[in-house]
Amino acid sequence: MAGYFGTEMQQRLQARAEVAAELIASTPGACQAGRTMGCDDPDKFGWDRIGEIIEQDGVCGFRLIDADNVEEIRSELSSRACRLDTWDVFLADRETALAASEKFAHLPLPAEYSLSPTPIDPESDHMRRLQAMMAGAGLVPFSGSMLTGAVGSATTVLIGDAEGNVAACAHGYMPHNAYSPYHGYAWGGLVAVAEPHRGKGLGKVINALMINRVFRHLKASHIYELVSASNVASRRMVEACGLRLEPTLTCGIATPNKSGRFTK
Template sequence: MAGYFGTETQQRLQARAEENAAFISATPGACQAGRMMSCDDPDLLGWPQIDAFLARDGVCGFRLIPAETVDDLKARLAERDYRLDTWDVFLGTREAALAASEAILARGLPEGLDDLAGPDDPEGADTVRIQSLMAGAGVVPFSGSLLTGAAGPALTVVIGKRGDKGDGDIVATAHGYLPHNAHSPFHRYAWGGLVAVAESERGKGLGKHVNARMVRGVFRDLGATHVYELVSATNTTSRRMVEACGLNIESGLVCGIATPSGGAHFTR
């Protein structure tokens, strides 16, 4: 597994998540966040293990945590001089999200753009171009292994400009995968995100289209029962995009990343 991308710290954390893939798959309370070690049940995983992640990596992810427990989680992290940066959870069922996404895809793409095949080489040129597009949009990418599905069931969808050989510039991308192990009640829930659109192509509805392709893919190709995406409270553009694809805010769940108090946000 390979294809790490970003700063030295980002690449180190990507490698850590991949190196621990077997542990994540087998351990109750753990989940695969791609960018770092993570959990979807802190009590089940246990605070000694979370403390070990924080001490070693300086960061830990928290996925689909019950909203009523977040204040306690924040208090526990504050005792350790960490804060929890959170995102709202938007959740879609197979029936609703597929119907909405199929309607978007039926409208097609603007002239000169095509749906392209996803990357298949973790260290290939197309994978690096996708990661660069994500990073340019302010999104911390996953490793090439995760993006290509070499590290577990996943898909990356791509829109590109039509070239003479069908290999024009990549202008939009999104990713979906199954983060939760068999011990989790969210085992068949897909995570969708890493949506990025080239600045020169924004305002054409490409975000909705590429997101809809990802949503369709996690249900049809990965066998998901639900899909969720994470959006900050102030990102109105992304909120409209995921709602258009049939996802609705799920106020009972929260996702976040624990980072040192006073430090920078890990991703937007």
């Protein structure tokens, strides 16, 4: 497993999450957060373990947490001089998401664009260009191994331009283990459109294509995407694909108070 990308810290966290893949799959309360170690049930995973992760890594992901428990989590983190940055959860079941997204997934692309094959080598130049495009769009990319599906069930969708550049991308994978009530839920994200190609509807198309694949290839029962409260364009995009705000759930990343927001 390889293909780490980004800052020294980002690459170290990617490596940690990959090395711990078997632990994550076999530990109640753990989940694969992609860029970091993560959990979907802090009580089952254990605060001692969460504390160790934050102390070692400076970050820990929280996925699909009951919104009623957020203040308790914030209080626990505050005692460790940490905070929780959160994202809203947009969620849909298979039938709803496919019905809404397929009309966009089947739209013909403008003449200068076409679907590109997903890189199969996590350390290839193709993969590096994909990760660089994500980073240029303000995202913290996953490792090449995550993006190729070498770490677990995953799909990465690319649209290329006439010169072979990555114009748009999206990724979906299955983060939750067999102990989780969200075992069948796919995470969708890393939706990015390179600056020269924006304003052409590619974001909605690539998101719809990713949604189609997580249900048809990964056999997910649901999909969720995470959007910050201020990101109006992304909220409209995921809503057009059938996802709706789920106020009973939230996702977040714990970091020391002195750190900046880990990703947008």
